[in-house]
Amino acid sequence: MAKTKVATVWLDACAGCHMSFLDIDEAIIELAGLVEFTRSPITDIKEFTPVDVGIVEGAVGNEDEEEVVKKLRENCKILMAWGDCACFGGIVSMRNLFEKEEVLRRCYVESESTGKGKIPSSKDIPPLLDKVKRVDEVVKVDCYVPGCPPSAKAIKYALEELLAGRIPILPSEVMRFD
Amino acid sequence: MKEITLTINDKEVKGKEGDTVLDVCRANDIYVPTLCHLEGLSSVGACRLCVVEIEGERRINPACTYPARDGMVVKTTSEQLEGYRRMILELIFSERNHFCMFCAQSGDCELQDLAYRYQMDHVRFPYAFPSLPVDTLNDYLVLDHNRCILCGRCVRVCSEVVGTHTLDFGKRGWRTVVCADLDQPLGESSCISCGACVQACPTGAIFSKVSAYKGRTSECQEIESVCSQCGVGCEIKVLVRDNNLVRIDGADITGLRGQLCPRGRFDPLNETRSRITTPFKRDGKGELEECSINEALDLVVKKIKEIKGSYGPGAIAGIATTKCSNDSLERFNRLFRDVIGSDRVDTLDGDSYRVIAKGIASFNGKGLEIECPMEEILEADCIMVVGADPLESHPVLGSYILRAVTKHGAELIVIEPLRNSFAYRANLWLRPEEGTESDLIKGLAHLIADKGLGDLKKAKGDFGKAIEDYDAQKVSKGSGVRADDLELAAEVYGRAKRGVIVYGEGIASESIASLLNLAALTGNSTKNGLRVISLKPNGNSRGAWELGIASRDGFSVDGVKGAYLLLADDAIEDEKLVAQLREMEFLVVQSSYHFPVTSMADVVLPSHIWAERKGQYKALDGGLRKSRRVLKPGKGIKEDSSIITGLMKRLQEKGGK
Numbered sequence: 001m002a003k004t005k006v007a008t009v010w011l012d013a014c015a016g017c018h019m020s021f022l023d024i025d026e027a028i029i030e031l032a033g034l035v036e037f038t039r040s041p042i043t044d045i046k047e048f049t050p051v052d053v054g055i056v057e058g059a060v061g062n063e064d065e066e067e068v069v070k071k072l073r074e075n076c077k078i079l080m081a082w083g084d085c086a087c088f089g090g091i092v093s094m095r096n097l098f099e100k101e102e103v104l105r106r107c108y109v110e111s112e113s114t115g116k117g118k119i120p121s122s123k124d125i126p127p128l129l130d131k132v133k134r135v136d137e138v139v140k141v142d143c144y145v146p147g148c149p150p151s152a153k154a155i156k157y158a159l160e161e162l163l164a165g166r167i168p169i170l171p172s173e174v175m176r177f178d
Numbered sequence: 179m180k181e182i183t184l185t186i187n188d189k190e191v192k193g194k195e196g197d198t199v200l201d202v203c204r205a206n207d208i209y210v211p212t213l214c215h216l217e218g219l220s221s222v223g224a225c226r227l228c229v230v231e232i233e234g235e236r237r238i239n240p241a242c243t244y245p246a247r248d249g250m251v252v253k254t255t256s257e258q259l260e261g262y263r264r265m266i267l268e269l270i271f272s273e274r275n276h277f278c279m280f281c282a283q284s285g286d287c288e289l290q291d292l293a294y295r296y297q298m299d300h301v302r303f304p305y306a307f308p309s310l311p312v313d314t315l316n317d318y319l320v321l322d323h324n325r326c327i328l329c330g331r332c333v334r335v336c337s338e339v340v341g342t343h344t345l346d347f348g349k350r351g352w353r354t355v356v357c358a359d360l361d362q363p364l365g366e367s368s369c370i371s372c373g374a375c376v377q378a379c380p381t382g383a384i385f386s387k388v389s390a391y392k393g394r395t396s397e398c399q400e401i402e403s404v405c406s407q408c409g410v411g412c413e414i415k416v417l418v419r420d421n422n423l424v425r426i427d428g429a430d431i432t433g434l435r436g437q438l439c440p441r442g443r444f445d446p447l448n449e450t451r452s453r454i455t456t457p458f459k460r461d462g463k464g465e466l467e468e469c470s471i472n473e474a475l476d477l478v479v480k481k482i483k484e485i486k487g488s489y490g491p492g493a494i495a496g497i498a499t500t501k502c503s504n505d506s507l508e509r510f511n512r513l514f515r516d517v518i519g520s521d522r523v524d525t526l527d528g529d530s531y532r533v534i535a536k537g538i539a540s541f542n543g544k545g546l547e548i549e550c551p552m553e554e555i556l557e558a559d560c561i562m563v564v565g566a567d568p569l570e571s572h573p574v575l576g577s578y579i580l581r582a583v584t585k586h587g588a589e590l591i592v593i594e595p596l597r598n599s600f601a602y603r604a605n606l607w608l609r610p611e612e613g614t615e616s617d618l619i620k621g622l623a624h625l626i627a628d629k630g631l632g633d634l635k636k637a638k639g640d641f642g643k644a645i646e647d648y649d650a651q652k653v654s655k656g657s658g659v660r661a662d663d664l665e666l667a668a669e670v671y672g673r674a675k676r677g678v679i680v681y682g683e684g685i686a687s688e689s690i691a692s693l694l695n696l697a698a699l700t701g702n703s704t705k706n707g708l709r710v711i712s713l714k715p716n717g718n719s720r721g722a723w724e725l726g727i728a729s730r731d732g733f734s735v736d737g738v739k740g741a742y743l744l745l746a747d748d749a750i751e752d753e754k755l756v757a758q759l760r761e762m763e764f765l766v767v768q769s770s771y772h773f774p775v776t777s778m779a780d781v782v783l784p785s786h787i788w789a790e791r792k793g794q795y796k797a798l799d800g801g802l803r804k805s806r807r808v809l810k811p812g813k814g815i816k817e818d819s820s821i822i823t824g825l826m827k828r829l830q831e832k833g834g835k
Contacts, residue, residue: 081300088277088300088305089277090277091279096305143299144299146300148279169297178278178281178285
């Protein structure tokens with residue numbers, strides 16, 4: 001049987017969800033026999049190729065992330081959101097309480113550890129969106145694994161459901177928002 | 179009450195007339211989700227999670243406010259209902275900041291629990307991200323509007339249970355927020371920091387600074403005990419993790435004695451004093467050095483014998499806090515009166531005892547048993563508070579008074595020269611010049627008798643004669659209280675069917691006797707006594723006083739050469755006494771914490787704190803309370819009672835008497 005192709009992306013988030021994925025311990029060996037990772041922060045492959053499952057960690061905070069998540073959507077059959085940032089907006093969306101300019105100024109100019117600060121600007125740095133969006137505000141999401149980060153158990157449950165051909169909905173006892 | 183029969187989810191169930199649909203569901207173990215409902219508070223139907231389908235109704239209705247009727251057919255679950263409930267949760271989540279990962283209440287949150295239950299893995303509505311303030315100005319409470327779902331449980335507990343009604347809703351529509359008074363910061367409001375709102379809050383909108391992030395309920399052991407910080411003796415549920423206090427809750431927040439106050443709920447978690455963990459004795463160079471309990475006790479016994487030998491047993495005095503349990507106090511009393519043979523024994527609050535005891539004795543020659551149970555306050559139609567600020571000294575008892583006022587319109591009369599947090603809540607505040615309150619009370623008695631609202635034959639002794647001269651004009655002139663206010667107070671208390679008098683430490687024995695006479699002549703008597711309650715200073719004052727520890731006829735340390743101070747986890751505030759103790763030839767202090775007075779001692783003995791003690795206490799109205807051990811004491815720290823017993827044995831063995 002052909003391996004299930006999976007791509008994962010890490011957007012506006014802390015990488016905790018990917019860390020939690022690696023926490024599934026020995027199950028990863030079995031999984032490696034069933035799944036092929038293409039583009040992912042783990043494989044460090046940058047190009048998008050068509051996959052069965054696309055996985056998103058993080059919310060959408062800048063123009064690059066918006067493009068990445070759209071490309072992933074185009075290239076996958078099922079899109080799964082990992083973690084509170086992707087599912088709900090999470091911590092990274094707390095900047096939505098302020099204007100973008102205020103956030104940049106506070107971060108790069110006014111922060112206590114900054115001497116002579118300057119808001120960076122370069123064509124290589126993707127501009128921030130006015131507001132952080134959760135993934136389903138940008139593209140259609142098929143299934144959600146909330147948690148900050150989702151537990152290894154939740155991630156394993158969701159992957160196993162997908163491999164069994166079902167759209168996962170986390171049972172209450174596995175679902176956590178923290 | 180009439181029984182009614184309903185069909186809920188195709189099953190026949192019983193309820194009582196007057197129940198709501200939710201009451202019937204809960205009584206029959208039928209699950210209905212709720213957020214704004216809290217057992218014991220009124221129902222408002224704010225969250226709508228309890229919506230049910232009722233046959234014959236065109237729309238769904240909240241179960242918590244819908245009256246149950248005989249023959250009603252109800253469905254608590256259906257695809258439509260579950261869909262609405264999930265949608266309501268999503269709407270709540272989208273309204274404010276409900277990101278759990280940095281919330282103090284995550285893991286102890288009813289909103290979060292419901293989201294898990296309804297498998298809410300995403301939200302279909304855009305988030306509002308309103309920018310709302312966080313009020314951290316109160317010493318103990320944080321009010322984070324961003325976490326608030328406007329269920330109103332805090333508002334209702336504050337008005338219906340606490341009675342202060344500090345919290346209410348401010349602003350309108352989606353801008354509605356919970357606010358204190360006229361939108362003051364909590365720390366500057368009329369809030370008494372009792373923390374009932376913290377316990378009532380289903381989310382992290384109001385949380386306690388001293389418990390936040392210390393552990394979740396599921397990680398803790400829950401131990402029920404009683405609070406011994408004051409004489410109300412509230413029932414507490416203590417959450418303990420790895421022998422550390424995590425949180426103190428009222429055992430039943432809307433029940434009797436379940437409300438708590440900052441001293442019971444928060445202060446014990448904010449303990450910064452340094453703990454005494456071993457005995458100490460003064461060495462050859464005059465420094466305190468650690469020693470074993472046997473060395474310490476041997477030295478105490480040796481010194482007691484020396485002093486007794488040279489000066490007689492009366493040169494040894496014992497002073498105890500009334501925070502200790504009956505058991506320890508009873509032994510302490512025996513140690514002095516029976517074993518050492520000294521009657522120089524007192525409690526730290528002995529002066530209060532003598533004032534009250536003298537007042538009652540001069541009324542009918544009896545004791546504290548004349549007072550009524552605290553619960554009388556809840557039934558009262560008039561409460562007269564004299565020389566006290568119960569909200570400050572005994573907040574839960576203060577709440578009982580406010581509850582009687584707000585729930586069934588009891589009249590509150592305060593007689594108090596100084597402005598305090600209670601006086602401005604009174605219907606009538608009589609403000610006599612200092613030192614004239616006794617005359618004022620006699621004046622009231624005189625007026626009541628004059629108006630035929632009391633029977634002077636029921637007063638004791640020659641009280642009728644004693645008040646003859648106290649006519650309204652004269653009393654008004656002397657006390658500075660307006661004559662028509664006096665008239666009004668006399669009318670209101672005189673006409674009350676269940677008038678309760680509460681008095682504090684601020685008044686003299688003579689006034690106490692007059693108050694008791696006032697209650698007697700107006701017929702405010704119960705089966706066993708009068709509707710009068712004195713506010714006693716400490717958790718086990720009444721227990722200690724009934725044991726006869728405090729000397730009834732005055733106490734002084736004149737001529738005393740050796741003293742034993744059982745301080746436990748109390749503090750000593752009487753500077754005169756501290757100065758006298760400093761002059762002792764030999765001083766033993768048994769204390770949980772290091773204080774200036776322990777550094778003066780020749781022998782320091784460790785002592786348990788409240789959470790380590792188990793034993794019996796007498797509440798201020800005589801009710802018996804039993805406390806359980808909540809924390810394991812440190813190694814080698816023995817119970818006060820066993821240390822005292824150790825001393826008694828040593829003294830007796832070696833011919834101490």
